[in-house]
Amino acid sequence: MTEGRADAVGIHDDEAARKRLRRRYAAERRFRAYGLGAIGIAMLALVVLLASVTRSGLPAFTQHELTLEIHYDAELLDPDGTRDPEVLGRADYAKPVRAALASLFPAVEGRRERRQLAGLVSKGAVFELRERVLAAPELVGTREPVRVPLSDEADQYLKGKIRTDLPESQRKVSDRQIAWIEDLRGRGLVHQVFNFRFLSSGDSREPELAGIWGAAVGSLLTLLVTLLLSFPVGVAAAVYLEEFAPRNRWTDLIEVNINNLAAVPSIVFGLLGLAVFLNFFGLPRSAPLVGGMVLALMTLPTVIIASRAAILSVPPSIREAALGVGASPLQVVVQHVLPLALPGILTGTIIGMARALGETAPLLMIGMVAFVVDVPDGPLAPATALPVQIFLWADSPEPAFREKTAAAIMVLLAFLIIMNLAAVLLRNRFERRW
């Protein structure tokens, strides 16, 4: 061993070297701990969020119903015996409900008392009875037990959301009503059932009748319009800019502006939609078509930027290979570049879509904040969207809407999870396997 070599070993083997090494390992361990800590905080935040939303939202998926012995009195509903749908539709179905309630509590006397008793049952019972009779006119004149929804106050009481230790004047359910409810429960007439109404109907002033389906369909239609507009336009723009456009001042200017557009606050797009689509072109207010167009404008820069990045990452050697055997520029793009760029393009598009799904502000500007009871049946029908529905319910005074708000958030999150799953599946489907 030469002198120099021994020295070299010494440098890397003495006390100072070992100390340096220890410090390096310590730094590495510290860094890992930071990383783990960061992930832990993020996971904790997520768990707390999901847990609190689920805890307050889950009750909205059940609803208490009361079994009433309904007498479809022919005298009352169809005095002439024509079974004419128009007559049946106009008839007063509140009376059979009140009669059925009265038969359960014959002792109840007086207007005020009877009103309180009727208040146990949802106003929706009347509509549901009408639907039943219209669907089956032969029911007129018969009796049958029917399950009708309880009012939101009674439902909240049964779910334990109303504090009975408060003085009567400070709560929505009176002592009498509580007694009746307990009586009905004792007779086995009250059932807690899965709340199909919440998943299948539109908005309502009555919390127990309000559903998320109208907003969900509104969101779906809106997103469909957004996708149909922003995906082809965005991909075409990206392909043109990356593959065909000459590099000059104009394309630089366009590029800068696309990046700027991506950073524009969403409400500005709402104002644009209001000014251009509604006021200038006279398109209908509150329509998913307009909402979709506004969100498409908002999503477009995201799609373009993601698509350009994906196209840029396709190795130039593939383009040269295709050009070299005589493919035309269009063939190169369609047969080689786009298939390889597709996973990236799809990921970008779905991220844009997920952002569009959660967007509220621009929809407020174009009137999608209206109170819409009907489930929209097309892109021109008045509609609202999931985040706007959440906003509307969160703003409502009835305490029953609080659980609906949380439940609507759960539905929105479910939508997002489904979209992200779809993104992962699509990616795996199109990912280059070699």
Added chain:
Amino acid sequence: MTAVEPTNATKVRVGDLSVFYGEKQALFGVDLDVPANQVTALIGPSGCGKSTFLRCVNRMNDVIDGCRVTGSILLDGVDVNDRTLDVVQLRARVGMVFQKPNPFPKSVWENVAYGPRIHGIASSHAELDRIVISSLDRAGLLKEVQDRLHEPGTSLSGGQQQRLCIARAIAVSPEVILMDEPCSALDPIATATIEGLIDELREKFTIVIVTHNMQQAARVSQRTAFFHLGEIVEEGETGKIFTNPTDQRTQDYITGRFG
């Protein structure tokens, strides 16, 4: 073109070719005749414009922003930059093999079938299959890939990939094949295979090959052109260039004194 063509007629005649990348000039009035059914080797130090020259012949420079070409490149007497000549057709007649093997991320079969398919050369699937098989055979790859035709072309070894690229190029039945350092990424055995292949291909195709390997140029080519700083310093029969160069710079380069 004409019915009777002497075997060693000029296939490509380049006259006064200059190429500019923006302000920078890469080729300065180059003249070169490429005879048919021979292998012409282009040698010269790095950055002297060999690739640039090659890419002019099938107009691959078209896609480079700011690249300008002047002068004439006659393929069978027709200028390749002529407006009447379609660039897609030109590239079907002048194939190219690149320095780095660049198979498509598709199956071996698809790689070779792609060219004939887009040019509509085969009228049926069976005919296309015949073309694929014979191209792979001529590229000396068939035996190795016979039972993995539907595996990805990118799963082959480097040398196999390069031969796949050659098969892809000859599947379109080009007249000229341009090769830009086709063996630079390969080991000596794969290189020997491809050199043997080039020698066979010469019968049917005109080949222009760029190489940094003097022995390779001497082995496979009949003619050699020595490029230096964007000009052709010397050009002639390979034997003469390597044994008795007239220019001092050629002499220095071949004997390894610079480059």
